[in-house]
Amino acid sequence: MPRKPESDKPAMSRDDLSPSKAPARARKPAKPAAVNVNKVPSSKKPATTEAKKPVKAPAKRKPRTVKPAAKGANPKRGTTKIKNPVKLTLKERRAMEMAAFQGLDARQAKFVDLWLVTYDARESYREAGFTCKNDNAASAGASRLLKKVKHHPYMQARQVELFARTADVQNQLIATYHAAAFADPRELVEYVRGCCRHCYGIGFKWQFRPSEMERRRDQYEAAKAEAKKAGEEIGEFDELGGTGYDSRKAPNYDCPECDGHGEGRALFKDTGNLSPAALTLFEGVKEGKDGTEIKVASQKGYRDTLAKLYNMNVEPAVVVNTGISEEELEKILEIAQANTEKNREAMAGRAEELAKIGIVN
Template structure:
């Protein structure tokens, strides 16, 4: 048999190689941050979509850092980063995360990135919080105590201002004119306690009407003339059924921010109980 025919026959008899299906490659799951940034049209490269502050962190760590930068509250940041977690767990795990050098470095980078984006520095934010915290609300409104109408009137009788006195006298004159025309008797003007009432004057401790306590009133200040600190505290004016209401920014919230910045909070609470008390509670004598 010719050599060419033998080779052809051998090739046709040889088993055909079995093609193996191509291995399926599981898509890499994007972190929540990468997914959020990709939706905004940012480049799909991981190096481009992940901020420098969370690069190299796990998905949970990255979310925690981003949430922590919102309010610098570790427990709340963990609860938002991992929904469903218990508060006790969040408190413990957030402390562990914040103790890690890479997390601390990420938080520092995140603050720097935020300052660069917004142009707002920590100094500016703390100065504003400090202004709210130390502002005197009396620059915006006061509750004043002044004399009552009887405090300084002659014989502790009702006292008028000069304008009130003149109006009362003029009104009585008109009444008397009409009385004369109709043939009726005229009335004498009663000066009562005289003139000179000034609500800014201090109460008379001998006044039988108010017992020296005077009358209170609320005074709103002209906001054009307040200090920068009071302007930071001022949050606007609301017109209510009872009158005007001045709204203020929370001093407690400002104090919380300043205290957190200074590291004055100690979130670790240790509960201790004397040994003697424990023995008493258990009923044991030894």
């Protein structure tokens, strides 16, 4: 093959191709920095030059000063606020702390509290916040959890607290029964006897209250005016027993109208001033067509309950014979046979008498 013609350029050695001896590359000139120029919108109106407003320097922020914490005060730990925080009472917080200390979480502690009140493991398991597909799953989960916490220290502590509260309720209930059993019903309603209208009247005549006497006098004046128009005359006004009647006075023993017994009436006391014992007997007020009726509980039930509570033998003892001796049984049999023989003899005598008359053949 014919060889290619060599180039006119001279051949270059390795030294000529090294970076130190390589020809320097010409650098491009640096571009000028970009300058923001307000472009004039493409419109036919000539551009107008406006004076630039001076740019205000940003205000320097004052360094934040932290006030030193007062002695005995807790230092501020953070400023993050929790939305809708859960409000817990002091007892609930203590219970949560106890549960966390003993290794139970909030749901398990709530399950223990609910189970001690209802003794329904499945419903307590659900209300405590555990998710379950159906009733069977809830029952199984509740059974497992109950086995875990049944002998837990938290369970025992809550049981002790519950028993203490139960004892307090029992003591309050016994105190209420005791107060009701020995309360005075006269604090609610009382039957009182007071003077009648004639007891303290002038000449033992009918005695009026001041307002009643005033109305009676007005009626007399009106009747007198009508009689005067008609040309008639009426007698003088008769005050009878006068005024001053007070039903709170005691009966007058010398009164000829009531024989010194006065008049009786029921008096309802103000229920706003009742004692705690009388308040246990008060059951309300009933107003009807027959008047006002105050309801008072019977004390017999309270006393019977206290008697049973303190194991008192209220009912008389009844002697029950569980068996009878042979001697007593023979005596009863002899008496019965003797009575039977007497009855037979009497029936035979009657039959003879009837036969004589001809009634019986």
